[in-house]
Amino acid sequence: MAKLSFHNICLLIVFFTSFLITDTCSGLLKNHVALFIFGDSLFDAGNNNYINTTFRSNYKPYGETFFHHPTGRFSNGRLISDFIAERAKLPLILPYLQPGIDHQLTYGVNFASAGAGALLETRQGLGIDLQTQLGYFKNVSRQLRKQLGDAGAKSLLSRAVYLFSVGGNDYTLPFEINSTVPHSYSPKQFVGLVIGNITTVVKEIYENGGRKFGFVNMLPISCFPSAKALLGISFGIRSTGGRCFEQITPYVKLHNKELPKLLQKLQSELKGFKYSLLPFYSFLDQRINHPSKYGFKEGKAACCGSGPYRGSRSCGGKRGVKEYYLCKNVSEYVFFDSSHPTERANQQFVNQSWNGKPTLSGSHSLKALFESY
Ligand SMILES: *[C@@H]1O[C@H](CO)[C@@H](O)[C@H](O)[C@H]1NC(C)=O
Ligand SMILES: *[C@@H]1O[C@H](CO)[C@@H](O)[C@H](O)[C@H]1NC(C)=O
Ligand SMILES: *[C@@H]1O[C@H](CO)[C@@H](O)[C@H](O)[C@H]1NC(C)=O
Ligand SMILES: *[C@@H]1O[C@H](CO)[C@@H](O)[C@H](O)[C@H]1NC(C)=O
Ligand SMILES: *[C@@H]1O[C@H](CO)[C@@H](O)[C@H](O)[C@H]1NC(C)=O
Numbered sequence: 001m002a003k004l005s006f007h008n009i010c011l012l013i014v015f016f017t018s019f020l021i022t023d024t025c026s027g028l029l030k031n032h033v034a035l036f037i038f039g040d041s042l043f044d045a046g047n048n049n050y051i052n053t054t055f056r057s058n059y060k061p062y063g064e065t066f067f068h069h070p071t072g073r074f075s076n077g078r079l080i081s082d083f084i085a086e087r088a089k090l091p092l093i094l095p096y097l098q099p100g101i102d103h104q105l106t107y108g109v110n111f112a113s114a115g116a117g118a119l120l121e122t123r124q125g126l127g128i129d130l131q132t133q134l135g136y137f138k139n140v141s142r143q144l145r146k147q148l149g150d151a152g153a154k155s156l157l158s159r160a161v162y163l164f165s166v167g168g169n170d171y172t173l174p175f176e177i178n179s180t181v182p183h184s185y186s187p188k189q190f191v192g193l194v195i196g197n198i199t200t201v202v203k204e205i206y207e208n209g210g211r212k213f214g215f216v217n218m219l220p221i222s223c224f225p226s227a228k229a230l231l232g233i234s235f236g237i238r239s240t241g242g243r244c245f246e247q248i249t250p251y252v253k254l255h256n257k258e259l260p261k262l263l264q265k266l267q268s269e270l271k272g273f274k275y276s277l278l279p280f281y282s283f284l285d286q287r288i289n290h291p292s293k294y295g296f297k298e299g300k301a302a303c304c305g306s307g308p309y310r311g312s313r314s315c316g317g318k319r320g321v322k323e324y325y326l327c328k329n330v331s332e333y334v335f336f337d338s339s340h341p342t343e344r345a346n347q348q349f350v351n352q353s354w355n356g357k358p359t360l361s362g363s364h365s366l367k368a369l370f371e372s373y
């Protein structure tokens, strides 16, 4: 028999009546912790469906596992951010650009956009950059002050968790074919710009009342199926023996050294600042290289796409190339398409990091971050 808890009943009431929240329910709902989501395609739940871009995944076979229809998420099912919302007993957090989400703002909002980077130049016009996402957040915080009053909004914003996945597009773009962004910076300079821009955004959210920040560290993007395919194209060789695109690696390594330093620094400088740094790099690196240890059959090639490692961005057949391969059993794969994990990998990651022992001093588990004041 389906169990309908009091909390779920309240969610249903809120869902069907939009504004008419009963007193008991609003009391209960005050206890949830909102989730605001920023960044790139790892977390985009459909914002790009509403902008003029080719960076979209609102077509089959995206979304077939859990939603049974494409939603704009770059996976067969749910994302890391969806599983985090689930663990925090929140409904799915809606994309900012989806019309009519005003009545759901108290659960949080998803601003993430596929293609987005920390730098304005990164895929300009294709995704919503981090500065614009911040602008949208400020708009939402104004809306919340209208809905809840100053004190109510302040309490919601200070208890909320602000989740980020950003940087991957900045570091990959200069290496793409016909890139409009030159390689004119050293890794040290370039990582400095990315981390600097992230710092600005985090500080502005802090000034708007945010205190609790969650970050995934930089993924092993040089070993993604897309990077391996790019390596093949760049050097005009069909088979590169599975080598990773090592030119990107110094950026990834340095980012993963600088990000924890930044978070520790902010924690010591800003009163009440707390964070959770999630080691997605080592999680994926392990599964790419030793898939069977973690219950997967294939860690290197994607389930959906074409070419070597199915690393060309053809999943769904809507981006130029019409023909693509789709695997039979997506649960056997770590990657769904050329650069995004499967739902199963995403869920395994959140299962592991929700309660997980932080690997960095000063960092909290996600659970502790949501439960802290
Ligand atoms: C969408 O973007 C494309 C490519 O930049 C452009 O040619 C087209 O006019 C745009 N469409 C709209 C409706 O803005
Ligand atoms: C801010 O929100 C209002 C109301 O939802 C909307 O009309 C306006 O376009 C938004 N502004 C920005 C910059 O998103
Ligand atoms: C790069 O640009 C050249 C010249 O405009 C074009 O012929 C080629 O198809 C482009 N390559 C890719 C992968 O877009
Ligand atoms: C942010 O990035 C821009 C390039 O888009 C750069 O000019 C600027 O210095 C960076 N800001 C910081 C604080 O590093
Ligand atoms: C798909 O793969 C998963 C993981 O290896 C396995 O548990 C499941 O039984 C497979 N499903 C089918 C229909 O073969």
Ligand SMILES: *[C@@H]1O[C@H](CO)[C@@H](O)[C@H](O)[C@H]1NC(C)=O
Pocket: 344, 345, 347, 348, 351
């Ligand atoms: C994650 O945890 C849930 C609940 O314990 C479990 O049902 C699910 O199978 C786990 N998922 C993965 C991919 O490990």
